[in-house]
Amino acid sequence: MLLGLLPGVEIVGTAADGDQAAELARELKPDVVLMDLRMPRCDGIEATRRIRTRDREVQVVALTTYADDRSVLDALQAGARGYLTKDAGSEEIRRALSQVTRGAAVIDPAVQHHLVDALTAGAPRPASPAPDGLTPREVDVLTLIADGLSNTEIAQRLFVAEATVKSHINRILGKIGARDRAQAVGYAYRHGLTSG
The missing domain is CATH 3.40.50.2300 (Response regulator)
Incomplete structure (x- = not known):
């Protein structure tokens, strides 16, 4: 469809x-x-x-x-x-x-x-599961949030529409039980989901 x-x-x-x-x-x-x-x-x-x-x-x-x-x-x-x-x-x-x-x-x-x-x-390794059922794309978005990127910057980095980023963020917040981006950043740091 x-x-x-x-x-x-x-x-x-x-x-x-x-x-x-x-x-x-x-x-x-x-x-x-x-x-x-x-x-x-x-x-x-x-x-x-x-x-x-x-x-x-x-x-x-x-x-x-x-x-x-x-x-x-x-x-x-x-x-x-x-x-x-x-x-x-x-x-x-x-x-x-x-x-x-x-x-x-x-x-x-x-x-x-x-x-x-x-x-x-040199050989494939099994992927480590993301916490709380986050998809690989949601982990990427969460990592970029923790890096301080705006929705627009995240959309540009991942080559997606800004509306797609907003949808990912809403799903992320629901899965991890966070109220806002600040709590999401704290979650990302606690779970090692940061690039730095």
């Missing part, structure tokens, strides 16, 4: 699993496949590998709730040109689709550190 509302995006097919995704990509030859990684029968990693082996012109962007080192690395090694988490906003998705069709790679800022960690460690 979201994709159908994006300007310049035409949905040519949808698949229920990785086998179907690979088959539809062969038949329909889309510019970009937006791929979930966790699917029945054939997962998104294997489907990405099949699609990219058969046709290097079809670009794949992984869109998933999984932002651990192994998932990021496996998706990219399978041939994905982009990796977004499912809390990405519509503008982020539209921008990613546009960029990969122009040959660029797109990695969600929320998962970039996983990629760096995996590559510098």
